[in-house]
Amino acid sequence: MTVLTGSCKCGKVKVAVRGQPVRIGICHCTDCRQESGSAFTFFAVWPSDRFETKGETGVYQNRRFCPTCGSRMFSANDEEAEIKLGILTDAPTPLKPTYELWVKRREHWLDPVEGAEQHQEDRI
Numbered sequence: 335m336t337v338l339t340g341s342c343k344c345g346k347v348k349v350a351v352r353g354q355p356v357r358i359g360i361c362h363c364t365d366c367r368q369e370s371g372s373a374f375t376f377f378a379v380w381p382s383d384r385f386e387t388k389g390e391t392g393v394y395q396n397r398r399f400c401p402t403c404g405s406r407m408f409s410a411n412d413e414e415a416e417i418k419l420g421i422l423t424d425a426p427t428p429l430k431p432t433y434e435l436w437v438k439r440r441e442h443w444l445d446p447v448e449g450a451e452q453h454q455e456d457r458i
């Protein structure tokens with residue numbers, strides 16, 4: 335099974351996920367913009383039993399980050415783990431978004447991802 339690994343900028347927090355994600359998305363919503371400091375987030379969701387993490391994280395509204403360097407990393411519950419794909423070690427990743435959320439907030443200079451479902455706001 336494929337294993338993808340990642341870490342925060344300073345390396346104190348590490349993550350690993352096994353196998354194919356359940357879904358891969360991009361979100362342009364205000365929450366994602368503010369928390370990332372960027373125009374959108376790129377993430378994928380795995381079942382929680384195929385996700386591992388090491389190192390202490392801080393948490394804000396169930397969003398986990400490295401308390402030392404501030405990298406935004408993941409959110410997880412008993413069922414699913416959503417990983418921010420920018421923290422993966424190898425770039426580019428082999429993962430392509432299958433859907434986009436909050437496209438009404440997408441920057442005008444960004445084109446829709448070819449073949450990805452387009453949602454004006456959240457998925458229904």
Ligand SMILES: [Zn+2]
Pocket residue numbers: 342343344345346347400401402403404405
């Ligand atoms: Zn760190």
Ligand SMILES: [Zn+2]
Pocket residue numbers: 361362363364365366367435436
């Ligand atoms: Zn969002």
